[in-house]
Amino acid sequence: MNLLPNEDQVLLRDAVRQWAKGRSPVSRARALRDSGEAWSKKVWRELAELGVLGVQIPEAQGGGGLGFFELCLALEVCGSKLAPEPLVSTLLLGTQALLLGDDPGGWLGKVAAGEAVLAMGVEGAGALVGGQLTGTWTDVLDAQHADRLLLACDDGLLLVDPVHAQLSARERLDSRAVAEVRLEGARVEAKVGGPELLGRVLDRAAIGLSAEMLGAAEQLFRDTVAYLQTREQFGHPIGRFQALQHRAARLFVELTQARPAVVAAAKAVDEDEARVPRLASLAKATISEVAMRVAYEAVQMHGGIGMTDECDVGLYLKRLHTCAVSFGDAAWHRRRWATLGGY
Amino acid sequence: MNDLDAFRLEIRSWLKANAPASLRGTRQDAGLFGGFWGGQKARDPDPDKNRWCALMAERGFNAPTWPREYGGAGLSRAEARVLDEELAREGLPTGVIGFGLAMLGPALLGHGDEEQKRTHLPRIADGTIRWCQGYSEPGAGSDLASLRTRAVRQGDHYVVSGQKIWTSYADKADWIFCLVRTAEPSEAVKKQAGISFLLFPMDDPGITVRPIELISGASPFCEVFLDEVRVPVANRVAAENQGWTVAKALLQHERASIGGAFGAQLRNLEGELVEAARRHLGAPEGPLPDAVVRDEIARASMRAACFGLACDQLDQRLRAGQGPGAESSTLKIVASELQQRRFELAMRVAGAAGLGWVGDGYDDADLKGTREWLRSRGYSIEGGTSEVQLDIIAQRVLGLPR
Numbered sequence: 156m157n158l159l160p161n162e163d164q165v166l167l168r169d170a171v172r173q174w175a176k177g178r179s180p181v182s183r184a185r186a187l188r189d190s191g192e193a194w195s196k197k198v199w200r201e202l203a204e205l206g207v208l209g210v211q212i213p214e215a216q217g218g219g220g221l222g223f224f225e226l227c228l229a230l231e232v233c234g235s236k237l238a239p240e241p242l243v244s245t246l247l248l249g250t251q252a253l254l255l256g257d258d259p260g261g262w263l264g265k266v267a268a269g270e271a272v273l274a275m276g277v278e279g280a281g282a283l284v285g286g287q288l289t290g291t292w293t294d295v296l297d298a299q300h301a302d303r304l305l306l307a308c309d310d311g312l313l314l315v316d317p318v319h320a321q322l323s324a325r326e327r328l329d330s331r332a333v334a335e336v337r338l339e340g341a342r343v344e345a346k347v348g349g350p351e352l353l354g355r356v357l358d359r360a361a362i363g364l365s366a367e368m369l370g371a372a373e374q375l376f377r378d379t380v381a382y383l384q385t386r387e388q389f390g391h392p393i394g395r396f397q398a399l400q401h402r403a404a405r406l407f408v409e410l411t412q413a414r415p416a417v418v419a420a421a422k423a424v425d426e427d428e429a430r431v432p433r434l435a436s437l438a439k440a441t442i443s444e445v446a447m448r449v450a451y452e453a454v455q456m457h458g459g460i461g462m463t464d465e466c467d468v469g470l471y472l473k474r475l476h477t478c479a480v481s482f483g484d485a486a487w488h489r490r491r492w493a494t495l496g497g498y
Numbered sequence: 499m500n501d502l503d504a505f506r507l508e509i510r511s512w513l514k515a516n517a518p519a520s521l522r523g524t525r526q527d528a529g530l531f532g533g534f535w536g537g538q539k540a541r542d543p544d545p546d547k548n549r550w551c552a553l554m555a556e557r558g559f560n561a562p563t564w565p566r567e568y569g570g571a572g573l574s575r576a577e578a579r580v581l582d583e584e585l586a587r588e589g590l591p592t593g594v595i596g597f598g599l600a601m602l603g604p605a606l607l608g609h610g611d612e613e614q615k616r617t618h619l620p621r622i623a624d625g626t627i628r629w630c631q632g633y634s635e636p637g638a639g640s641d642l643a644s645l646r647t648r649a650v651r652q653g654d655h656y657v658v659s660g661q662k663i664w665t666s667y668a669d670k671a672d673w674i675f676c677l678v679r680t681a682e683p684s685e686a687v688k689k690q691a692g693i694s695f696l697l698f699p700m701d702d703p704g705i706t707v708r709p710i711e712l713i714s715g716a717s718p719f720c721e722v723f724l725d726e727v728r729v730p731v732a733n734r735v736a737a738e739n740q741g742w743t744v745a746k747a748l749l750q751h752e753r754a755s756i757g758g759a760f761g762a763q764l765r766n767l768e769g770e771l772v773e774a775a776r777r778h779l780g781a782p783e784g785p786l787p788d789a790v791v792r793d794e795i796a797r798a799s800m801r802a803a804c805f806g807l808a809c810d811q812l813d814q815r816l817r818a819g820q821g822p823g824a825e826s827s828t829l830k831i832v833a834s835e836l837q838q839r840r841f842e843l844a845m846r847v848a849g850a851a852g853l854g855w856v857g858d859g860y861d862d863a864d865l866k867g868t869r870e871w872l873r874s875r876g877y878s879i880e881g882g883t884s885e886v887q888l889d890i891i892a893q894r895v896l897g898l899p900r
Binding site: 156157158159380383384391392394395397399400401403404405407408411412413414415416418419437440441486489490492493494496497498 | 768772775776785786792793795796797799800801803804805807808810811814815818825828831832885887888889891892893895896897898899900
């Protein structure tokens with residue numbers, strides 16, 4: 156498996172980077188948080204124009220017809236700037252389900268055009284009786300902004316119009332939109348796929364989220380090294396002290412080990428389906444631990460300023476922890492790795 | 499069919515006709531120091547290994563990318579890779595291994611003069627001469643540049659006196675490549691600027707070798723005492739006082755080769771540890787009953803898997819012509835610590851069965867494991883300690899101030 160991006164993929168990543176640098180710096184995520192808005196519709200349209208939203212959607216439906224790896228490259232960049240747009244819900248959950256299952260409503264085309272947000276209820280239970288769904292799903296990311304809900308139950312993944320749902324918004328650590336979804340005899344529009352579909356979608360979500368975390372962790376690490384180079388105490392930049400040099404170097408080593416795992420997992424989705432489950436667990440377990448280590452060290456190395464809300468480090472810490480416990484934490488994925496490995 | 503495919507077919511048929519049957523399938527067993535070392539002093543008597551080395555040497559395949567005039571095969575990187583893949587396919591070892599091939603050779607190609615290349619490279623490539631590396635000294639370990647073995651110029655000779663330590667296989671080597679001090683450091687001269695790089699035979703008068711016993715028992719390491727050893731000036735590589743440049747390049751090869759060799763062994767870490775855990779926990783199948791051991795094995799094997807992918811990625815970057823940076827330091831840290839983790843876990847699951855030292859009453863595999871566990875503690879020290887590698891990463895990669 157080739158673990159380096161090809162020329163086109165580098166171009167794509169650079170284009171998203173260029174856009175993010177100008178249009179979506181971390182200060183934007185902070186401003187949205189402070190204004191109480193979850194995300195920006197304007198930026199969502201820009202992401203559509205840039206081709207990020209439809210990158211993996213077939214060209215016939217207005218997408219780019221590229222692979223999951225390309226999507227992960229874009230997510231890595233968006234993650235590095237803590238973009239709060241509903242990328243995980245729409246692209247990693249909704250779009251993956253519709254690509255792998257059925258899309259009777261033509262929602263993929265709307266996603267590519269930036270006209271639809273999708274959300275998925277994974278944690279919860281529902282009963283389907285006579286085409287009507289009753290149940291409760293917790294922690295549904297971006298539910299309050301979704302144009303359609305995909306809800307997991309014993310019968311598989313079901314598509315529901317959120318007008319039939321009762322939503323209770325929750326205020327979450329990372330300021331992203333999340334809600335509890337309750338249905339009582341809601342009409343099901345379509346069945347996207349059977350119960351076997353969910354596992355495949357969640358593997359892709361774990362991998363895509365790993366890419367986001369990798370982007371965020373690498374950015375936070377770069378910012379922290381820059382701080383070590385400039386902050387002076389005892390008459391020297393604190394980065395001259397070996398105690399800090401070695402800890403920074405350790406983080407570098409850990410990141411160099413995590414990156415190829417995330418890349419391999421993303422590529423496996425496009426090239427080697429049989430390896431996806433184990434590589435998904437490898438990537439998610441590894442980056443979850445490495446990213447948290449980077450985040451904790453970033454706070455410590457920034458000293459008092461790292462504890463303040465004014466400093467971006469806290470935003471990264473909150474986002475990374477949220478990601479680390481989503482779609483299976485490191486310990487869960489290690490257990491799965493062992494199970495898949497036959498022990 | 500492209501040229502590379504044609505080359506592959508040619509290699510395949512050559513191996514079929516020439517490779518000794520007894521060596522097929524033995525490649526996996528070769529560890530870091532496993533293989534045919536060649537040389538005169540301690541030559542492996544196995545006739546097949548000697549024959550294999552000679553056959554490979556005839557084609558230049560022991561040093562595939564070296565120019566033909568120096569005993570190589572003049573292959574491109576891509577062709578050399580095909581050769582290695584085909585050897586691996588048959589489970590065949592390379593013809594010869596050693597510090598001459600892995601370290602001195604590349605250094606000579608970069609810094610040696612024509613005469614030195616013509617004299618030494620062919621005899622490395624055909625396995626005639628086995629080399630050892632005279633670097634560390636009792637007072638110069640991590641701070642290698644503070645070495646004090648003196649070389650005093652007398653006419654067309656240097657007279658070398660001092661002591662080297664941790665010299666792997668000094669007792670079995672025919673020649674040594676050795677760092678010596680030719681200028682004393684001062685306020686104006688950095689200690690690195692007074693070092694020269696000399697080559698001389700290990701049977702020269704004035705050389706005494708003493709093997710070192712480690713906590714694990716016997717070891718490849720030796721002390722080398724040098725008492726007025728006379729070395730022709732012609733045996734100096736690069737200019738006088740320019741030896742540090744040669745030495746540094748060579749250390750990078752060392753780190754990369756340690757990392758690379760460990761990489762191959764680590765690919766089976768998971769299978770090995772699960773097998774050991776099943777044996778010692780009495781759990782022939784199903785999930786391992788000790789959840790902590792299971793988690794630790796999963797953690798270590800995930801790290802090994804990441805390392806394998808990182809090696810693949812580095813390899814691809816090198817093939818794409820993107821130079822190696824400080825990866826050799828990262829590789830060395832991760833590989834050596836993973837090896838240590840591997841034996842720690844093996845010892846932990848072995849429990850009392852891992853307490854044997856010699857003789858009956860213990861399983862041979864457990865006895866070997868115990869020795870390897872002790873030996874592995876050195877992996878993060880030799881070839882540049884983990885701490886020195888972290889210094890290199892912090893200062894040269896991250897750009898933190900010195």
